[in-house]
Amino acid sequence: MDQKQLAERVPTARGMPMLGLGTWQNSDPEQCAESVRTALSMGYRHIDTAQVYGNEASVGEGIRTASVDREQVFLATKVWYEQLGYDDVIETTRESLDRLGVDSVDLLYAHWPADPYDAEETLSAFDELADAGLIEHVGMSNFTPELLETAQSVSEAPIFANQVECHPLLQQKRLRDYCASNDIRLVAYSPLARGAVFDVPELQEIAEKHGVSEAQVSLAWLREKGITAIPKATGEDHLRDNAESVTLSLDDGDISTIDNIDREDRQINPSFAPDSW
Numbered sequence: 001m002d003q004k005q006l007a008e009r010v011p012t013a014r015g016m017p018m019l020g021l022g023t024w025q026n027s028d029p030e031q032c033a034e035s036v037r038t039a040l041s042m043g044y045r046h047i048d049t050a051q052v053y054g055n056e057a058s059v060g061e062g063i064r065t066a067s068v069d070r071e072q073v074f075l076a077t078k079v080w081y082e083q084l085g086y087d088d089v090i091e092t093t094r095e096s097l098d099r100l101g102v103d104s105v106d107l108l109y110a111h112w113p114a115d116p117y118d119a120e121e122t123l124s125a126f127d128e129l130a131d132a133g134l135i136e137h138v139g140m141s142n143f144t145p146e147l148l149e150t151a152q153s154v155s156e157a158p159i160f161a162n163q164v165e166c167h168p169l170l171q172q173k174r175l176r177d178y179c180a181s182n183d184i185r186l187v188a189y190s191p192l193a194r195g196a197v198f199d200v201p202e203l204q205e206i207a208e209k210h211g212v213s214e215a216q217v218s219l220a221w222l223r224e225k226g227i228t229a230i231p232k233a234t235g236e237d238h239l240r241d242n243a244e245s246v247t248l249s250l251d252d253g254d255i256s257t258i259d260n261i262d263r264e265d266r267q268i269n270p271s272f273a274p275d276s277w
Helices: 003-009 029-042 056-064 086-100 119-131 145-154 173-181 193-199 201-210 214-224 236-247 252-259
Strands: 046-048 074-079 105-110 135-141 159-165 185-189
Touching: 003 236, 029 046, 029 056, 029 236, 046 056, 056 074, 056 086, 074 086, 074 135, 086 105, 086 119, 105 119, 105 159, 119 135, 119 145, 135 145, 145 159, 145 173, 159 173, 173 185, 193 201, 193 214, 201 214, 201 252, 214 236, 214 252
Parallel strands: 046 074, 074 105, 105 135, 135 159, 159 185
Antiparallel strands: none
């Protein structure tokens, strides 16, 4: 696929392309900027970063130096949980925009629901940023259904998305059902389970059947479930392999096989994660 073909083939969820580039742990400035440039040149149109990744400036450079207009790129960043007090949200978001070199972002997430997160205080700051035109959409990251319920009750702006770890080894059915019922887009980070999907027999069999990689199978399964995936990739080969997942159609048997994988392998579980998630 060329750039135009990929950009056209990736489905969107209310304006958000359902395949994007994640940049967690892509902290080398030159490599990060090049990864973003390469992804955009291939036809990716969704780039995800965060304050805590330490690479917003490099992501911004990659976008600026790519042959793609800023208006065509869905750009998301996240406010780190230590900065979720009202004043800190406002200040650090403006700093993020400066580092990214943009006037606004398409989606701003509250990164984790940990202290000093307070729904009313934090989300009132997000609402102010939205009213000022600095952010287009409000998102949560690593929120449970119960925490999303509270956020929706206090936020003036709709909760657009919830970004969580999700893949065939952590299928998040309860959260998927809640988000689908409440018009919240689910965005999957670590959608390849940090490489663990390559060693799953069920995924290996499906990949062999279709002549594709286990990564493509995992990404296609997420898309079939209505989930946006943002796999990290730095090299051109991995970027292209992930992109080719949009051409893979899983049949009902494939999807059933993946649905019935009897494992729960959470890769990301920090001490400040919410209870019962």
